[in-house]
Amino acid sequence: MSEAIDLSHHLSLLARSRKASPLKDILAYLHYPGMVSLAGGLPHPALFPFANIDVEVYNPGSDLSSLVSSDTTHISVPKVNTEGGVSLAVALQYADVSGMRALLKYAREFTQLVCSPAYKNWDVLINCGNTDGWTKAVGLLCEPGDYILVEEYTFSSAQYLWIPMGCKGAPIKMDAEGLRADHLDEVLTTWDTTHPGVKKPHVLYATPTGQNPTGTLMPDKRKQEVYDVCVKHDIIIVEDDPYYFLQLAPYVLNAPASTPTAYSQSAHLASLEKTFLNIDVQGRVIRLDSFSKTVAPGSRIGWFTANPLFTERLLRASEVTTQTPSGWSQGIIIRLLDEWKLGGFLQWLHGLAAEYQKRRDWMCDGLAASFDVQPSTHDASLTAYLKGTQTRLFTFVPPRAGMFVWLKVFLHENKQYQEMKGKLEEPELDYEKMLWQDMADAKVLLSSGNFFLPWEGKEKMDREENVIFFRLSYSMTSKEAMQAAVQRMADVFAGAWS
Amino acid sequence: MSEAIDLSHHLSLLARSRKASPLKDILAYLHYPGMVSLAGGLPHPALFPFANIDVEVYNPGSDLSSLVSSDTTHISVPKVNTEGGVSLAVALQYADVSGMRALLKYAREFTQLVCSPAYKNWDVLINCGNTDGWTKAVGLLCEPGDYILVEEYTFSSAQYLWIPMGCKGAPIKMDAEGLRADHLDEVLTTWDTTHPGVKKPHVLYATPTGQNPTGTLMPDKRKQEVYDVCVKHDIIIVEDDPYYFLQLAPYVLNAPASTPTAYSQSAHLASLEKTFLNIDVQGRVIRLDSFSKTVAPGSRIGWFTANPLFTERLLRASEVTTQTPSGWSQGIIIRLLDEWKLGGFLQWLHGLAAEYQKRRDWMCDGLAASFDVQPSTHDASLTAYLKGTQTRLFTFVPPRAGMFVWLKVFLHENKQYQEMKGKLEEPELDYEKMLWQDMADAKVLLSSGNFFLPWEGKEKMDREENVIFFRLSYSMTSKEAMQAAVQRMADVFAGAWS
Numbered sequence: 001m002s003e004a005i006d007l008s009h010h011l012s013l014l015a016r017s018r019k020a021s022p023l024k025d026i027l028a029y030l031h032y033p034g035m036v037s038l039a040g041g042l043p044h045p046a047l048f049p050f051a052n053i054d055v056e057v058y059n060p061g062s063d064l065s066s067l068v069s070s071d072t073t074h075i076s077v078p079k080v081n082t083e084g085g086v087s088l089a090v091a092l093q094y095a096d097v098s099g100m101r102a103l104l105k106y107a108r109e110f111t112q113l114v115c116s117p118a119y120k121n122w123d124v125l126i127n128c129g130n131t132d133g134w135t136k137a138v139g140l141l142c143e144p145g146d147y148i149l150v151e152e153y154t155f156s157s158a159q160y161l162w163i164p165m166g167c168k169g170a171p172i173k174m175d176a177e178g179l180r181a182d183h184l185d186e187v188l189t190t191w192d193t194t195h196p197g198v199k200k201p202h203v204l205y206a207t208p209t210g211q212n213p214t215g216t217l218m219p220d221k222r223k224q225e226v227y228d229v230c231v232k233h234d235i236i237i238v239e240d241d242p243y244y245f246l247q248l249a250p251y252v253l254n255a256p257a258s259t260p261t262a263y264s265q266s267a268h269l270a271s272l273e274k275t276f277l278n279i280d281v282q283g284r285v286i287r288l289d290s291f292s293k294t295v296a297p298g299s300r301i302g303w304f305t306a307n308p309l310f311t312e313r314l315l316r317a318s319e320v321t322t323q324t325p326s327g328w329s330q331g332i333i334i335r336l337l338d339e340w341k342l343g344g345f346l347q348w349l350h351g352l353a354a355e356y357q358k359r360r361d362w363m364c365d366g367l368a369a370s371f372d373v374q375p376s377t378h379d380a381s382l383t384a385y386l387k388g389t390q391t392r393l394f395t396f397v398p399p400r401a402g403m404f405v406w407l408k409v410f411l412h413e414n415k416q417y418q419e420m421k422g423k424l425e426e427p428e429l430d431y432e433k434m435l436w437q438d439m440a441d442a443k444v445l446l447s448s449g450n451f452f453l454p455w456e457g458k459e460k461m462d463r464e465e466n467v468i469f470f471r472l473s474y475s476m477t478s479k480e481a482m483q484a485a486v487q488r489m490a491d492v493f494a495g496a497w498s
Numbered sequence: 499m500s501e502a503i504d505l506s507h508h509l510s511l512l513a514r515s516r517k518a519s520p521l522k523d524i525l526a527y528l529h530y531p532g533m534v535s536l537a538g539g540l541p542h543p544a545l546f547p548f549a550n551i552d553v554e555v556y557n558p559g560s561d562l563s564s565l566v567s568s569d570t571t572h573i574s575v576p577k578v579n580t581e582g583g584v585s586l587a588v589a590l591q592y593a594d595v596s597g598m599r600a601l602l603k604y605a606r607e608f609t610q611l612v613c614s615p616a617y618k619n620w621d622v623l624i625n626c627g628n629t630d631g632w633t634k635a636v637g638l639l640c641e642p643g644d645y646i647l648v649e650e651y652t653f654s655s656a657q658y659l660w661i662p663m664g665c666k667g668a669p670i671k672m673d674a675e676g677l678r679a680d681h682l683d684e685v686l687t688t689w690d691t692t693h694p695g696v697k698k699p700h701v702l703y704a705t706p707t708g709q710n711p712t713g714t715l716m717p718d719k720r721k722q723e724v725y726d727v728c729v730k731h732d733i734i735i736v737e738d739d740p741y742y743f744l745q746l747a748p749y750v751l752n753a754p755a756s757t758p759t760a761y762s763q764s765a766h767l768a769s770l771e772k773t774f775l776n777i778d779v780q781g782r783v784i785r786l787d788s789f790s791k792t793v794a795p796g797s798r799i800g801w802f803t804a805n806p807l808f809t810e811r812l813l814r815a816s817e818v819t820t821q822t823p824s825g826w827s828q829g830i831i832i833r834l835l836d837e838w839k840l841g842g843f844l845q846w847l848h849g850l851a852a853e854y855q856k857r858r859d860w861m862c863d864g865l866a867a868s869f870d871v872q873p874s875t876h877d878a879s880l881t882a883y884l885k886g887t888q889t890r891l892f893t894f895v896p897p898r899a900g901m902f903v904w905l906k907v908f909l910h911e912n913k914q915y916q917e918m919k920g921k922l923e924e925p926e927l928d929y930e931k932m933l934w935q936d937m938a939d940a941k942v943l944l945s946s947g948n949f950f951l952p953w954e955g956k957e958k959m960d961r962e963e964n965v966i967f968f969r970l971s972y973s974m975t976s977k978e979a980m981q982a983a984v985q986r987m988a989d990v991f992a993g994a995w996s
Contacts, residue, residue, distance in 0.1 A: 298825020327796020
C-alpha cells in the first residue's frame with residue numbers, strides 16, 4: 001500500500017491561497033509547564049451557563065416501530081470531566097477546527113473498518129454535514145465557470161451551490177447500476193471536440209449509494225470501472241455517500257415478509273457494496289460521510305476522508321468560514337458512540353436499514369397493488385401499466401438503497417402531451433408540471449423530475465422526448481398513507497391517460 | 499420611520515446569481531388537509547436515537563466565581579412535544595434554514611428592544627456564529643480583489659477569509675474611541691487619486707464594541723459620524739459585535755472595589771453605547787450578533803440583522819452551504835432563553851459584564867503594580883514606565899468593553915531595536931518577534947501585534963517606526979496568574995531595556 005499521489009494541481013486558486021492563522025502558532029507553547037497565556041480570546045468556561053446535560057438515548061437494538069422507544073439508556077456530559085472524557089467546559093469552548101479529538105478518532109476507526117482506504121496516508125476532518133462538505137470540496141477544487149461531472153439525474157441542492165458560480169454540469173448517463181463508466185470515458189475522451197476551447201472537467205460528483213433521485217446502488221464492479229476511468233483522465237471523485245448504510249436487499253415482487261435473523265457484524269459488513277475509498281489506491285477520492293441519515297440531520301455533522309493535502313486545505317477553509325461544528329452536536333454524538341461502541345453503532349445501522357427496507361417494500365408493494373406491474377426480462381426494473389389495461393405508464397427500479405423511488409413516466413399514449421408537442425417549446429416540462437399539479441390536487445405530493453436535471457447552461461437543455469420523471473420518497477409516510485397516496489396516483493394516471 | 503433604501507447594487511455577482519431551490523416551492527402544499535407527501539427526503543424522527551434531553555442550566559443571577567454554579571434549574575426537550583414547544587423530533591430534523599421559529603422570534607424581539615433599528619423593514623436570519631456571518635456577508639457583497647475598509651488594527655481571522663480571495667484591506671486610523679470618521683472620509687474622498695483605476699471600497703468591517711485587538715468602545719457620537727460618512731460614500735457597514743454586552747465602566751486607577759447595586763433592566767440598557775443599527779435609517783448595516791460570548795462559543799449560533807433584500811440573499815447562500823445551525827444548539831438555546839425570559843437574559847448579560855469588568859480590573863491593577871503607570875492629560879490612556887525609572891515602555895487604554903488590552907510599546911529607548919534599525923528590512927516586526935519569544939521563555943504568552951495589521955498586499959506594509967504592539971487577554975486567567983504574568987512581563991522589559 002502506497003501513499004497518495006501528488007494531486008496538488010487540482011487545487012483551486014482560492015484553496016492554494018489560504019494560509020494558516022498565525023494565532024495557531026501560539027498553540028504549541030500553550031502546554032509548557034508553568035506557562036500563563038494572555039494570548040487567547042476565549043471566554044472562561046465558568047461563564048457558560050450550563051452545569052450538565054443528560055440525554056436519554058436508544059439502545060442499538062431498539063424497536064423502531066414507535067416514535068419514542070422505551071429501550072433507552074442515559075448518557076451525560078458534565079461541565080467538568082476530571083476523567084478526561086467529554087466535558088461541557090471543553091465541548092462548548094472554541095476548539096480545534098478539525099473536530100473533537102474523540103470524534104476524529106472514532107471517524108478514523110470507523111473509516112478504517114468500513115472503507116479500508118487503499119492508500120496509506122488518508123486523513124479525516126469533521127465538517128458540518130455533507131452540504132457543508134460539498135461546499136468545501138467545490139471551494140477546494142473548482143474555479144468559477146468549471147464544468148463538473150454529475151450523474152444524469154443529480155441531487156438538485158448540490159448543483160444550486162455551483163450554478164451561481166457560473167459552473168455547469170456535464171451529465172453522465174446512468175443505468176440501473178448508477179452512472180456508466182463507458183459514458184464517463186466517452187464524455188472525457190471526446191471533450192476537446194465536443195467542447196472546443198472549454199476546460200476539461202476534473203471533478204466528478206457522485207452519490208453511489210441510494211442515489212438521489214434514482215435510488216440506484218452502484219456495485220463494486222461498476223465502482224472499479226468508474227475509478228479506472230477517473231485515473232485515466234485524472235478526475236477527483238467526490239463520493240457523497242449519506243445513504244451508505246441504508247443498503248437494502250433486492251426487492252422481490254409479492255414476496256412473503258422475511259423473518260429477521262440474529263445480527264452478525266461480519267455478515268453485515270460483508271453484505272455491503274464497497275465504497276470508492278476501498279479501491280482508491282491514488283488518494284483521488286474525497287468521501288463525505290454524514291450523521292444526518294444515521295443519527296439525525298439536525299446534528300449537522302459529517303466528515304471528510306481524503307488525502308492529507310486535501311484535508312489540510314479543507315481545514316484552512318473551515319477555520320475561516322464555519323469553524324468547528326456545534327459543540328453540543330459533537331459532544332452528544334461522541335458520547336452516544338462511546339456508549340454504543342463501534343459494534344453497537346453498526347448494529348444500529350443494520351436496524352435502520354431494516355426499517356428502510358420495510359418502507360421500501362411498502363412503497364413497491366403499494367405500486368404493485370395499484371398498478372399492474374411486470375418485471376423486465378433484462379434488468380431489475382419493473383414496468384407499471386394502468387390497472388387492467390395494456391397502457392404502459394412508467395418503469396422504476398426498486399431501490400437497493402436510500403429512500404427514493406424514481407419513476408420514468410412514458411407519455412407515448414398520453415393524448416394531452418401528444419397535443420402539446422410541437423406547440424410548446426418545452427412540452428415535457430410543461431406536461432410534468434400539469435401532472436404534478438393534478439397529483440397535488442388529488443392530495444399526493446411528488447418531487448418533479450425536472451428538479452433533478454443537471455444544469456447545463458441557459459441554452460435549452462436536451463430532454464428526452466415522450467418521458468417525464470417523478471421522485472417518490474418512502475422515508476416519512478406510514479404504510480396506510482403510502483398505500484392511499486399510491487392509489488391516488490393511480491387514479492390521476494387513469495384520468496390523465498383516458 | 500421609513501423602509502430601507504435600495505442597496506441592490508452592493509450585491510456581488512455570486513449573491514445576485516443565487517436562486518431558491520425549487521424543492522422549496524413544494525412546502526406551501528405540505529399543510530393542505532389530507533395531503534400525503536412523498537416529496538421530501540426526510541428521515542423519519544422515529545429513527546432518531548434520542549428520547550429526551552435534560553440540561554441543568556444556571557439561573558440568570560448565578561454567582562460566577564466558581565467553575566460550576568449550583569444555582570441551577572433544569573430544562574428539557576422531549577422527543578415529541580404535544581404542547582407545540584421545542585421537540586427533538588423537530589429540532590433534529592432538516593429544517594427551515596432561516597432558523598427555528600422560536601429562535602427567530604426571540605432574535606427579533608431582542609433586536610427590537612436592544613437596537614431599535616431606525617428603519618421599518620429590517621429582518622433577522624440565524625447563522626452559525628459570527629465567523630459564518632462574516633463569511634456570508636463577504637460572499638454577499640464582495641468580489642475577488644475588492645478593497646475592504648477595516649480598522650487600523652483588525653481581527654486577524656476575519657481577514658484570513660478574504661486574503662485568499664485576492665482582497666486587500668484599506669485601513670482606517672483609530673483613536674481611543676475606535677475608528678476615526680474623519681480618516682474614513684479622507685480615505686474615501688481621496689480614493690481615486692490615491693488608488694487610480696482601483697475600485698472604491700464599499701464595505702466597512704467594524705467591531706465597535708471591545709474592538710479586537712484594541713479593546714476600544716465606540717461612543718454613540720462617533721458611530722453617528724462614521725455612519726454619516728458611510729451614507730455620503732454609499733458604504734455598507736458590517737457591524738461585528740460579539741462583545742456588545744461586555745461593556746465595562748471606565749477603569750479608575752487605584753480605585754477601591756465597587757459594591758454591586760441591584761439589577762435594573764432600564765438602567766442596564768441605558769448604560770450601553772448604542773449600535774450602528776440604532777441609527778441605521780437607510781438599512782445599510784449588517785449587524786452580527788452571536789451567542790459565543792454571551793452563552794458559549796461551541797453553540798456556533800448567531801444572527802444577522804439587515805434589510806430584507808440582504809437577509810433573503812443570505813438565506814439563499816445558507817441553504818446551499820451551511821444549511822441551518824445545529825438543532826441541538828438551537829433547541830437548547832431557545833429552551834434556555836424561554837426559561838430565562840428576555841429580562842433574565844439581560845440580567846445574565848449584566849452579570850457577565852461585571853465578571854469581565856472584575857477581570858479587566860485585575861489586569862489593569864496588575865499593570866499598575868508591576869510598572870509605574872501614569873494617566874494621560876488629554877485622553878483615557880495610561881503610560882507605563884519601567885518601575886522606579888523614567889523609561890517609557892508602553893501606553894494602553896484601559897478597555898471599556900470586551901476582553902483585550904492593547905499595548906503600544908515604544909522602542910525609542912531600546913538599544914537592541916535601535917541597532918537593528920537600518921540593518922534589517924522589517925526591524926519592528928523582527929524585534930516584536932524577539933520580545934515575544936523572550937516573554938514566552940519567561941512563561942508568559944502574548945499575542946503579537948503584527949497579527950492584527952491589515953493585509954494591504956505583498957508590497958512591504960508601512961509600519962510606524964519605533965513602536966510595536968502586543969494584545970493581552972484577561973478573559974481566561976485567574977487573578978494570581980494574571981499578576982504573575984504581568985510581573986514576568988515587567989522582568990522581561992527590564993532586561994530588554996537595560
